Amino acid sequence: MIYLDNAATSHPKPEAVYRAADAALRAGGSPGRGGHTLALAAGRQVMRAREAVARLFGLADPARAVFTASATEALNLALKGLLRPGDHVITTRAEHNALRRPLAALERQGVAVTWLPVDERGLLDPAAVRSALRPATRLIATHHGSNVSGALQPIAELGEIARRAGVFLLVDAAQTAGVYPIHMGRMGIHLLAAAGHKGLLGPQGTGLLLVDAAVDLRPIREGGTGAHSAQLDQPAVFPEGFESGTLNVPGIAGLAAGVGFLVETTPERIRCRELELAGALLDGLRGRPGVKVYGPERPEQRTGVVSFNIAGMDPGEVEELLDERFGVIGRAGLHCNPGAHEALGSLALGGAMRLSPGYFTTERDIEEAIRGVAELAGH
Ligand SMILES: Cc1ncc(COP(=O)(O)O)c(C=O)c1O
Structure with a gap:
């Protein structure tokens, strides 16, 4: 084949990925679920994975690396956790449904969206983004690499436009994380969504949202966080407030091994x-x-x-x-x-x-x- x-x-994944996922599954234990030996060991393993992905993408605070089940979940969290009715977003007409559909749902709830065309090669013109800025613009949201045309969008240029305008930049890096060098700080990215199971070489069922310190994000899912348990309202605390539910520890362990392979290979x-x-x-x-x-x-x-x-x-x-x-x-x-x-x-x-x-x-x-x-x- x-x-x-x-x-x-x-596919396939590096051997170390299979080994790490298998070992984590056999080890047992869930981070934040108890203070016993297994829970603490699983917590340390997940923390090391956060540190590894934060380092890879130039995010200063590893606690702001949120593990998700997919890039889709990461994009939903970024968009729904940030935007409110009245906000304006600039995006493209060539987004994967993982970004297009949640944004369209928000548009029906009163978020204004400018859907910019890409050219016949799939490329976005940064000048069009600059022209679309309005006083209410809160976010520029785009893919980095297209899953159809393969086109790479000029993210650093968009980062500069976002910085000058005082708006946030959300990048769907599902197709580029791990296969193209990305540094959030140097490229001006505030929110980076990625799949764990594509270029990062981790197992299916893994994804990431990396959130810059400047972004005030709301959780979009309520549930157990393993801490702040007496509180009724969902705590907006990184990372656990954004990761309610038992984490996919074998997946995250595999993802960390994939990232290890990438860092070694570069x-x-x-x-x-x-x-x-x-x-x-x-x-x-x-x-x-x-x-x-x-x-x-x-x-x-x-x-x-x-x-x-x-x-x-x-x-x-x-x-x-x-x-x-x-x-x-x-x-x-x-x-x-x-x-x-x-x-x-x-x-x-x-x-x-x-x-x-x-x-x-x-x-x-x-x-x-x-x-x-x-x-x-x-x-
Ligand atoms: C550009 C892009 N965005 C988002 C996604 C969704 O990724 P996931 O399947 O991890 O949710 C994909 C996956 O095909 C993609 O190619």
């Missing part, structure tokens, strides 16, 4: 490797008669995500045939992001076929995938 669906979830090297692989894939697909490849031309403007269509074929059929005939696993359709497909011109085609290499992909995998697409395209 040739796994090229790392944009959905990375996000810079991972980015380089991914660009090599995506570059080879793009070179092999571009210019082939009947194959339309989407996204920016220049490698520095993209992630490892490569989406394309074959003339006359439904993307779902391409997915099925690549899997059945060549053992190549990718994902077809709208990828929970109709707006991105609209910008690329692939919405009416039922979306596109997406191949996304990861750190463990080999050159041979890429060659096989290209051979498969070439055969399906009839050459």
Whole structure:
């Protein structure tokens, strides 16, 4: 099997991730649930994981690294915990449903939203963001890397715009955390949402929201926090006030091991490797008669995500045939992001076929995938 669906979830994981998740599951104990040996050990393990992710993304206070079940949950917490009716938000029309839907729900409750277009390559123009600022603007919210076009948005420039305007910047880094160097302080990011199970190489069921000290966030879920238990109102205390319910300790332990692997390898090297692989894939697909490849031309403007269509074929059929005939696993359709497909011109085609290499992909995998697409395209 040739796994090229790392944009959905990375596979395989480093060996250390399997070992850490297994060990945590066997160890037992939940942080904040009792003062016994097992609970304390689990608490220390989760604290070390917080420190590791805070360090990786340049967040000064590790207590403000909140563990969630997914990037979706992190984005819901960021948007619903920050915004109130009357606030204005600037975002794009090419957001994943994880950001688009909670924001649309808030719009129905009185939050004003400017949905800016991205161009036919999937890129957002920072000048359009500057022009959309209003006195009521509270937040700029955008993806970093597109899960459809692979386009990388100019986050540092948006951070500078946000800083000058005195508004917050929320970044959906589901596609870039772990595969692209991100530093919240240096890039001007106030809220960073990430999946734990993609580029960070952790297990499914993990995600993160990192919150800068300047942001006054409200919890959006009430429940047990393991501390402040006599209080009726949900405590807005980092991190436990935002993590009600028993934590996914095996998942977090696996995620910490994934982050350990990344730090050792360095996000810079991972980015380089991914660009090599995506570059080879793009070179092999571009210019082939009947194959339309989407996204920016220049490698520095993209992630490892490569989406394309074959003339006359439904993307779902391409997915099925690549899997059945060549053992190549990718994902077809709208990828929970109709707006991105609209910008690329692939919405009416039922979306596109997406191949996304990861750190463990080999050159041979890429060659096989290209051979498969070439055969399906009839050459
Ligand atoms: C850009 C983007 N945002 C958000 C998400 C949601 O991530 P999760 O499945 O961890 O909620 C994804 C996952 O596909 C994504 O690609």
